[in-house]
Amino acid sequence: MSSRMFQNVINQIKELYGRKLGVIDSAGSVTACTPGILDPATVETILKKYADPAALYSYNGFTYKPIGTRNKIDFITFCEGGDETARMCCSVLSITLSNIKVFHDEKYDKTNLVKNILMDNILPGDILIKAKELALPIDIHRVVFLIQNPSGTNFSIYDIMQNLFPEKGRNFIINIDERYIALVKEVPENVDIQELEKTAQAIVDTICAETVIRVYIGISSVCTNIRELAKAYKESQIALDVGKVFDMEKQIMNYESLGIGRLIYQLPTTLCELFLSEVFKKESIDALDSETVLTIQKFFKHNLNVSETARELFVHRNTLVYRLDKIEKITGLDLRQFDQAVTFKVAMMVNKYLSSGAVKF
DSSP: OOGGGGHHHHHHHHHHHOOOEEEEETTSOEEESSTTOSOHHHHHHHHHHOOOTTOOEEETTEEEEEEEOSSOEEEEEEEEOSSHHHHHHHHHHHHHHHHHHHHHHHHHOHHHHHHHHHTTOSOHHHHHHHHHHTTOOSSOOEEEEEEEOTTOOOHHHHHHHHHHOOOTTTEEEEEOSSSEEEEEEEOOTTOOHHHHHHHHHHHHHHHHHHHOOOOEEEEOOOBSSGGGHHHHHHHHHHHHHHHHHHOTTOSEEEGGGOTHHHHHHTSOHHHHHHHHHHHOSSSOGGGSOHHHHHHHHHHHHTTTOHHHHHHHHTOOHHHHHHHHHHHHHHHSOOTTSHHHHHHHHHHHHHHHHHHHTOOOO
């Protein structure tokens, strides 16, 4: 941020206190009410010696107050004298310029703009205007990776993400809250699902190796315009939510690979309950014991093949046929018939969705 933005404030405070004052930026440039107020050697000494933003310093007839953090000093304000008035002037100038810097960063920071778009906190008509102001490309292919950390500690994960994707002009890492971090990544026009999942797997592996934290990642579809980022963010949320309901073991969920689970997730719960009551007219699906449920799962796994299913379950073929007959008596559905098997499979997923109590975003 240009130090010229501070000049008007410096002039006003000079009139109030009647002292020479100014600002040193991190590059060593001085903006002051009186040109040449500090010599280069003094500036270099101040930049090297004084780095605690919580303290006031006196050196060579001036009082200094850093603005920033211990790791990164953005500016240093200074005022003529070493008395209480000089310290007060420095403190007032520091507070005023800090507020100006925060306002400037919020208004002109690209990452902040991308976050506002994701969270739908900006009017659609303002998106293109703001993007052009910040020279942020509009028609670029991007994907949203939403990383969920169940433990709720994102500080170390955020740093890991910054190291994994250092290209800030093309990748935006946004701390949503204590459990979610979003990565908005620029991707090639013809990127495929496998490549996106490979990127997600690299994130999962790196975080696990460095923090021993098991994270989950939802991947959105590819958006071609910056205005589509809010939609992509919602897709990544849905991917996480649907994946946890229907495939809890998976850590990476892709919105475009959710299949019928995405359709079920978008249905009203009343419609889901009505569907179950129509399918299971004899007995509820909950009437099936764990052994029967396991048999059904294996039967579906082997594409309704009786012989293969019996082999995996280590039971005789006739035993499996007996179990399938039992299922038909309880539910009224013969799983050996393709159309009835499809109905039963969907019903199991609907029941799992209702039992999970998933809260939609």
